[in-house]
Amino acid sequence: MSVMVSVFDAHRSRTSEKYTAYPPDVLPMFVAEMDSMLAEPVREALVAAVTNGDTGYVGHGRALPEAFADFAESRWAWRVDPDLVRTTTDVSVAAVEMLRRIIEPGDQVVIMPPVYPPFWEYVSEAGGTVTEVPLLAPDGPADPFDTTAGWRMDLDGLAQAFADGARTVLLCNPHNPLGLVHDRASLVALAKLAAEWDAVVVSDEIHAPLVHADAVFTPFVESCPEAAALGVSLTSASKAWNLAGTKCALIVGASERARAWFDALPTEVVERTGILGYTASVAAFSEGEPWLASLLTELAANRRTLAERIGDVLPGAEYRQPQASYLAWLDLRALPWGDDPAALLVDEAKVALASGPAFGRQGQGFARLNFGCSAETLDDGLSRLHTAFRQRADG
Incomplete structure (x- = not known):
């Protein structure tokens, strides 16, 4: 069906x-x-919540961090520490709030166009300035059946951006609008380059559950030790299970540095998580x-x-x-x-x-x-x- x-x-x-x-x-x-x-488990969870009147402020349990950790390990062999997971309303808010923790007003933030249009807005809302390092376009005409030949990061351009003062990268992986899944080698190269300049990578991974069978998704913070030390991943059940309106996203770290960023988040950033989104996301990651x-x-x-x-x-x-x-x-x-x-x-x-x-x-x-x-x-x-x-x- x-x-x-x-x-x-x-x-x-x-x-x-x-x-x-x-x-x-x-x-x-x-x-x-x-x-x-x-998805039926999601629908049933939402119906039960509404039937029971469970529509108040979100609680402080571990159900969603644990459900996501199980999903991530099963799907990507990514061992997520539930204690290093926070929730908020959506990935947009997660991106802005993480940038606010990381940058100072006026700092350069690298984005890689063509990219999801709100990326420019995230940076400006957080008080930064955008530095564009466009992806390198494919060579020659497109073969519609070739999913491997395509766009790629401009590592030389990134190195120049760091040399010019940028210390933060807002990454999109998988990359919207291209459907590009950055391979592990590219992510490792980015992480090692960022480590040389003490830069931070914030990785929007909202489309990760939708990777097709002929590609392999690698979470940025899982790609190598350097990435774990300097990165944070943002994700949600919203794209894969069509839940954008229920308002729930996850911020995932892998280091004590990330824990410090999370501890500095205003209380309201987490408490604005939608309880119905939280409920739906638990069902999606655990049964969907x-x-x-x-x-x-x-x-x-x-x-x-x-x-x-x-x-x-x-x-x-x-x-x-x-x-x-x-x-x-x-x-x-x-x-x-x-x-x-x-x-x-x-x-x-x-x-x-x-x-x-x-x-x-x-x-x-x-x-x-x-x-x-x-x-x-x-x-x-x-x-x-x-x-x-x-x-x-x-x-």
Whole structure:
């Protein structure tokens, strides 16, 4: 049984941004939210909490740190110390609050565009200044079936940023919007370079449970001793189990330095965790893996459908199957939609995609497509895009 539902059914019953930001005739394939039903253990846990009136302030138990530690060891052989786990409302808040503990006003924070647009906002909200070290683009045309050849960190650029005064890196792993899973060798190289400059790495790992079978996820702090000493990981059940609105994320450390950062967090940072998000996350990490396996099977089929059809649907477009998640980074620079194809396609194709330039100047001519949907919805989206392309081509 599919975990996905019809996007049109979702339009009729859901009130989240994905289904209300555009008119009903626009297919929403922009924001990173799936057209999925809840995993049964998660649904049951939430129903029980609401039925019992358990909707107050979050408690101070160890259920979620322990559930995540078990999940991390089972899935990634990552031994998490539950005493070095804190919760908060979401990964955005976790990123800002950790940066506030780490940097001084005006300090440089490295980000690697094209990257999730709020990264710029996190840095400024925390009082820092952004230093961009863009990822190195792939060489040559994209092979849509090759998930190994792609973008990579610019280690020379990072070294120069450290030499110029940067002492913090905000990493995205897996990297949104590319679906790039940084390999262990790259993470170790980053950690050793950071150690030379006494720099800190804050790693957003929210998409980690969604890594596909042909890639291997390595948590940054688990990659090597240097990373454990200077890093912190941010994660959540929200992307993998479609729980963004329930408001719960985890901050995970692996050192006494991290413990000191955590101890310095304002009490409210932890206490703003949503109790329903906490409840849902415990259920997801402890009982949600069978549902997650079914989800990943459906997502793998959709990413392959894109690989098989992209050349016919949008001749001249380039796409590589992502190693993680349900987000496709479409290179539409050869097509007649300019620097921001999404801005035109929402009218011409009635498909809402995420704007490429929002991910940095490296995103000009690109758009991000969310294939966390049913096969039928994906087919509809591709058909609409093809029709829009033909209308452009026919003038």
